[in-house]
Amino acid sequence: MTRPVIGIIGNAHLINDQYPAQAVGSMNMDAVSQVCDAVPVMLPADPAHVSVSDALSLCDGFIFPGGRPNVHPHEYGHEETEAHGAFDRARDALALPLIREAVARGVPVLGLCRGFQEIAVAFGSTLHPEIRELPGRMNHRMPPDGTLEEKFELRHWVELTDGGPFARIFNANRVFTNTLHGQGIDVAGPRVIVDGRAEDGTAEAIFIEGAPGFALGVQWHPEYRAAEDPTSRPLFAAFGEAARATRIKRMVA
Template identity: 40%
Template sequence: MLDAKAPLVAVPSDVQSFNGAPWHASPQQYLTAALRVAGVVPLIVPALSDDFEVGSVLERVDGVLISGAVSNVHPSRYGVEPSARHEPFDTRRDALTDALMRGALAAGLPLLAICRGIQELNVLHGGTLATEIQELDGRMDHRSPEHPERDTRYAIRQDVLVEGESLKRILGSSNIRVNSLHRQAIDRLGDGLKVEASAPDGTIEAVSVPGARGFALGVQWHPEYFAETDQHSAAIFRAFGDACRVYRNNLAAAAE
């Protein structure tokens, strides 16, 4: 049980349809990893950012966690004609995460962007995405295997080379294995982003924002899934949680 002083973290919602009605929701795996490993309280923000000022949320939280999702970033955001190969889309989530990330980076709020999140972070910085990367020459198949058991689909099976010093400090290692499951990936790296890790086929698996005022990391894999049992997954969430506590404590000290 977290105490009343635990940092609050904004998590964008995805818009899904249930029983013919739109719902704003977030995958539980991210929320439990935030609570149990990062030691922060996640707050789901509705994807209705046209109707409220996102800054009013950012003023009340100590970090931003951008989760993965079933949907993909709409290609119009990075100058590509949309097609069925890019689907499915969630444009309301696109608008919300764009505002959350811009605001977080401007305010120095800790930012952790996972899976779809790293792709959104790249697009925010003017980068582009490639779809169906398993069809590109020399690329691995990064998609999850067909299997009825979710734990098997999300199993840690892919090698990653950690190149950036920021991520090396968090993980304590240059070579790790991850559960990277995706059919889209960073194509052109966004301006101002630094590659922190890559797959054996050259696919960018992690980036940082060197000019950011606070913690700002994006990973293509899914550390949330085994955050309670895998040391490298846990290290990412703990580092994010520690950054959120530092941010919260600094605000409290400045207010005294």
Template identity: 35%
Template sequence: MMTKPIVAIVCDTTQQGPHRYHQVGDKYIQALVRCADVTPVLVPALDEPIAAAAILDLADGVLFTGGYSNIQRHHYGDIPAPEGEHEDPSRDKNTLPLVRAVIEAGWPMLGICRGLQELNVSLGGTLYPRVHEIEGRMDHRENKNDPVEVQYGPAHSVTVKTGGLLHKIVGEQEFMVNTVHGQAVRDLAPGLTVEATAPDSTIEAVSVDSATNFALAVQWHPEWKAWENTQSAKIFEAFGNAVRATQRA
């Protein structure tokens, strides 16, 4: 009997008192287990990154998660962030080259929130460091004083590109999503196609033109109770199917 395929997840790094931790939010793991039916494996974000080839030898797909940190601005040619902004240089050092390696190898990948931003930056795109400060844009951040169910509840609609990858997965041209992010795509990287937008024109989903396998990234958080949301479950199921096909191949 074939074992379940493996999906690699690069960890965030955090400091807990004097101790450094590598960690991944439980919601991503639960969505992979319950909706994609795969085995998640956590990859530490080491200062000397584990080689992409070693990760791809181990895993049949890669999930690039959201996170509380922002990508360091020098990666997309912007000035340094103000002092005190939460960044995770170790994650950047690991994920940005891994994105390119996954695409080149033809492995399935799913990006969520920060993961979409990593995909865009790794291929040469730029970000709005604070999209809520841009005239005409919504404030896409959550109210941290709200209960978590409210923070991750439906916040705005997305309009899906007809006939695109996301449209083929969810079978809908418009649906509601949550919104829990401060950064967003500014200049779309060459080779990416917009799959969905928010009412304020913020890019909400992209796919990779040259990808030979599943390569989708979304700006919202479909992992949040994915098994209770039709569109989210379909996204993770499609990713899981691609990972299983890669394992069989």
């Protein structure tokens, strides 16, 4: 059997600050090929180039990775402010309906950082633009200086629900993770189950209640050294198995 195909949603990018391009981080491709044992395929984050039906016919699972632009607050009924930062409306227009349809069909989805927020918003959650401004919260943002290793350094524990899907994947009730985000879930949607929280109460791991397939998101970046990290590896391995099962179903249908 050929390996499953996992679509990774791209990010709009300017080469040399002027040439428009779509890009996917090598870390995400490494995690898919090395840990999921799947074929990574970049999907342009723009419905002008790929439709939801195109993506679903091509891929056995989807990763919604991090990205500097944030989900536009209009997607969850809030007004835009300066604190919300930059946006990518084309990615919003593809990612949110793709998440909903993939989950409805039982096609595996895994959200990472912005992708975690996309899954949350797709199912009715709201976001706070700067969680570090909330009483008792820590600064979850990426350190502004330092090497790549220092930026992705493990920085806090995530406490997991006993017996929940993440505790089963990790075979542990808490994991140590990096943190590189400014926004966070404000109010979770009715089907968005917070299954893991940072020490300050920030939602860090979610799943979609009643989803017929793998529908999980994490607020951290497990793609960093995914093949080596004891938390990242089982997460991507479980996602890869779900994508493999989807491919088998497609082949025998």
